[in-house]
Amino acid sequence: MKLEYKKYLPDTFAGNSRVWIYQSSRLFTLSEALEIEELLNKFTAEWRSHGDDVDAYGNLFFGQFVVLMADETRVGVGGCSTDSSVRFIKGLGEKFSVDFFNRTNLAFVVKEKIQVLPMSQLSYAVQNFFIDGDTLYFNNLVQTKKELEEKWIVPVKDSWLAGKVKLEHSPK
Structure with a gap:
């Protein structure tokens, strides 16, 4: 993608x-x-x-x-x-007929597609290796153009989510 x-x-x-x-x-x-x-x-x-x-x-x-x-x-x-x-x-x-204000829906790039995941399922997704530290995450909390350019699409390990879940290395 x-x-x-x-x-x-x-x-x-x-x-x-x-x-x-x-x-x-x-x-x-x-x-x-x-x-x-x-x-x-x-x-x-x-x-x-x-x-x-x-x-x-x-x-x-x-x-x-x-x-x-x-x-x-x-x-x-x-x-x-x-x-x-x-x-x-x-x-x-x-x-x-869409919701733009549900901030608990998180967006990731998984298998070359944008996948939206409720925050409540984040730990499950990490534990089952659907998402890992290198998975790209859309950090919609950016507030400036500079942040948009540098910090909007980042690996999970470099986002605020890293502190929310235990990131493990997926099996190779």
Whole structure:
């Protein structure tokens, strides 16, 4: 599975640009993904903070992750504008019958596919070698463009999950 995404990020945005990642409860179909891209483009073009245009970017990555980014170099994103982005994401969820807000669903790359696993099943998955320390994990907790570039897709052993489960070496 190709995990290229950095080349699609705006290179004019500062490294400390704020990032919000919303993971869908399922993979979108191609027609849904195209519609979401249009809606994202419209939202980011119209996103305002205290009447000023937000330097914003939005994209759907890997058919499952909505990434919003705001470069606050010129205009900061306040509470009301953040609320408007959350309303937008909730609207997408309703329109496409998905949940973007279940933070207990974790996404991994397993056998060249994105697999979503409830956190409650993480220990089982590790104990049964479905997931190990080298399995790639989508760390949706990143908060800046720089973190998105460097720490979004990382091996489990390099993420906060490493402290949650005992990582063992899988049998060779």
